[in-house]
């Protein structure tokens with residue numbers, strides 16, 4: 001069965017709650033489609049107003065992060081039950097900005113992935129190499145390690161429902177998109193790694209996004225590649241252009 005595309009916006013630390021409602025109202029008619037799953041991952045404080053604003057549309061609201069414990073003395077964190085209680089179905093885990101600025105590691109990513117599955121939340125698991133790693137020719141080795149650790153103790157049935165976002169760090173927020181061949185090469189390697197860890201059926205089912213300066217003019221070529229099942233979009237997700245990315249065909 002063909003995989004349904006999934007196109008997600010990562011708002012990062014942008015949009016106040018009232019700006020979030022305004023943006024969703026603007027984008028709602030522009031992102032209407034049955035052909036792809038459309039997810040807006042928004043700051044924690046925007047989740048409830050965003051869910052309200054998106055009601056009755058095809059937009060699903062996701063979180064940008066989540067903690068791996070159930071509850072307790074973890075000041076400032078958001079628990080999985082807090083997300084499911086309001087109807088959140090997706091969470092970005094291990095974005096490179098969280099790894100760089102908030103000390104996330106492959107191990108904490110794995111704990112969060114396991115916890116998300118435990119609560120029925122679909123993780124969008126991020127991976128991606130630095131420019132130095134690409135230049136040293138270790139991209140695939142590095143990504144395989146990130147994926148193998150992120151999916152430690154995740155069952156095949158869980159992995160089938162996961163989303164992986166391949167986001168080369170040198171392409172995030174830089175305006176430098178990976179070429180569609182570069183993106184396809186790594187996404188194919190990720191799928192092969194999943195087949196190795198699990199089996200062909202799991203590899204065929206899992207959805208792999210590309211992320212890194214995707215815009216309205218690059219989306220169609222990237223998403224046409226056989227192993228790219230959509231995108232994780234930062235900057236362009238905050239503009240009407242996001243509608244063009246969602247309706248890239």
Ligand code: PEP
Nearest residue numbers: 172173211212213234235
């Ligand atoms: C991201 O933050 O996940 C991202 C891909 O950002 P941008 O599209 O702005 O490069």
